[in-house]
Amino acid sequence: MALSGIQIYKLLPQTNCKDCGFPTCLAFAMKLAAKQVELAACPHVSESSKTQLAESSAPPIRLVSLKSDGYEVKAGNEVVLFRHDKTFYNRPGLFVEISDNLSEAEILATGKAVDGYTANYVGIDLKVDGFAVRSAVGDAGKFAAAVKAIRQASKKPLILVCTDAAVTSAGLAVLNGESPLIHTANGQNWEAMTALARQNKASLVVSADNLDDLSDLTEKIKAAGVEDLVLSPASPALGQALTQSTLIRRLAIKKNFRPLGYPAIAFPKSAAAAAQAIVKYAGFIVIEHFAPEIVYPLLVLRQNIYTDPQKPIQVQPGLYEINSPKPEDPVLVTTNFSITYFSVANEVEGSGLPAWLLVTDAEGMSVLTAWAAGKFDAERIAKAVKAFNVADKVSRKRVVLPGHVAVLSGELESELPDWEIRVGPREAVDIPAFMKQAL
Numbered sequence: 001m002a003l004s005g006i007q008i009y010k011l012l013p014q015t016n017c018k019d020c021g022f023p024t025c026l027a028f029a030m031k032l033a034a035k036q037v038e039l040a041a042c043p044h045v046s047e048s049s050k051t052q053l054a055e056s057s058a059p060p061i062r063l064v065s066l067k068s069d070g071y072e073v074k075a076g077n078e079v080v081l082f083r084h085d086k087t088f089y090n091r092p093g094l095f096v097e098i099s100d101n102l103s104e105a106e107i108l109a110t111g112k113a114v115d116g117y118t119a120n121y122v123g124i125d126l127k128v129d130g131f132a133v134r135s136a137v138g139d140a141g142k143f144a145a146a147v148k149a150i151r152q153a154s155k156k157p158l159i160l161v162c163t164d165a166a167v168t169s170a171g172l173a174v175l176n177g178e179s180p181l182i183h184t185a186n187g188q189n190w191e192a193m194t195a196l197a198r199q200n201k202a203s204l205v206v207s208a209d210n211l212d213d214l215s216d217l218t219e220k221i222k223a224a225g226v227e228d229l230v231l232s233p234a235s236p237a238l239g240q241a242l243t244q245s246t247l248i249r250r251l252a253i254k255k256n257f258r259p260l261g262y263p264a265i266a267f268p269k270s271a272a273a274a275a276q277a278i279v280k281y282a283g284f285i286v287i288e289h290f291a292p293e294i295v296y297p298l299l300v301l302r303q304n305i306y307t308d309p310q311k312p313i314q315v316q317p318g319l320y321e322i323n324s325p326k327p328e329d330p331v332l333v334t335t336n337f338s339i340t341y342f343s344v345a346n347e348v349e350g351s352g353l354p355a356w357l358l359v360t361d362a363e364g365m366s367v368l369t370a371w372a373a374g375k376f377d378a379e380r381i382a383k384a385v386k387a388f389n390v391a392d393k394v395s396r397k398r399v400v401l402p403g404h405v406a407v408l409s410g411e412l413e414s415e416l417p418d419w420e421i422r423v424g425p426r427e428a429v430d431i432p433a434f435m436k437q438a439l
């Protein structure tokens with residue numbers, strides 16, 4: 001049962017020493033109750049208090065981590081129902097299913113295609129996280145061979161999909177030293193699957209037809225020594241899946257209901273179901289086939305949902321070279337909001353015209369927003385011109401301001417008296433024409 005802020009405060013040293021970064025123990029207790037800080041931030045808690053607080057301070061959804069050679073996929077540790085309340089932390093792992101009915105050549109081909117797939121989105125490389133190897137006929141030899149084949153193609157984490165403990169064991173034997181996810185323990189096989197997960201330090205998916213049975217089963221498995229669990233509620237239609245996953249998340253976060261305080265896995269049968277699983281609230285998602293036209297929008301959706309809404313995606317401030325500029329080429333100015341940066345950079349790059357792009361630190365805001373917030377003004381632009389030694393790179397001292405902030409040109413002339421200040425177009429799409437006609 002979660003403790004209130006006052007109950008937590010009574011267990012703290014109450015010295016107000018500030019070592020945790022908060023002015024008082026009470027302020028720290030309130031943050032701990034809201035699950036916005038870790039208990040470890042206070043170095044002075046007694047051992048007996050730690051035990052009492054551990055349960056209360058544990059995240060409402062357990063962190064489950066799959067590891068393989070050089071890769072890790074984490075799910076859980078979420079503390080809010082809605083992204084706008086705070087943020088979502090661990091993006092759901094996207095896995096591609098591989099059936100052991102496929103030939104070795106087919107597994108290798110799919111494995112390599114998935115492993116090498118990268119989609120660049122606003123400067124971020126998005127990738128598929130791993131594979132779910134499914135035992136189609138319950139044959140231990142075939143299953144182990146399929147796991148071995150996928151390991152030749154990729155080192156990314158695996159989910160082993162099989163309800164037979166002996167067959168699953170054959171697959172696990174290939175994965176020495178890894179922490180895979182076993183799918184699945186149910187009302188019939190849970191004892192054997194739990195033993196297997198314990199012996200192999202694997203995480204375990206638990207499935208049941210309804211939430212009551214699911215929570216009973218997680219409690220039994222936890223008591224038997226496996227705590228890294230993943231929930232697999234029955235796979236009903238889209239609407240029921242939404243209700244069920246929302247109920248699980250709500251019970252875990254709002255009611256601190258520990259038996260359902262685990263990430264969930266989804267096996268969507270359509271792109272719409274996969275999108276729903278990203279948004280509400282899967283920790284692992286297994287898609288049936290690899291198709292870039294399906295995977296790309298899912299990865300982009302995931303990236304957007306799991307970006308902290310309070311922290312815009314930013315690029316590093318600096319002087320960027322586009323199309324190998326020479327000293328006489330123009331210097332364009334913009335902000336470090338990544339969508340703004342890529343809008344400008346892509347237009348200039350696509351035009352084939354060389355330019356220097358001076359990206360100023362505007363705390364990740366777009367041009368107009370940053371200007372309105374006082375984060376993109378003549379002083380900051382002049383500071384960036386000096387900090388990135390722009391004068392050493394160009395032979396003609398000339399900067400082009402975005403048209404939306406034409407109002408800054410007078411002030412910038414005062415800040416940079418020996419520079420020519422030009423005002424460019426308002427929209428990035430008009431930059432190439434402006435460069436050809438006016439520069």
Ligand code: SF4
Nearest residue numbers: 016017018020025042
């Ligand atoms: S570090 Fe611990 S004892 Fe010190 S103010 Fe924070 S909560 Fe209180």
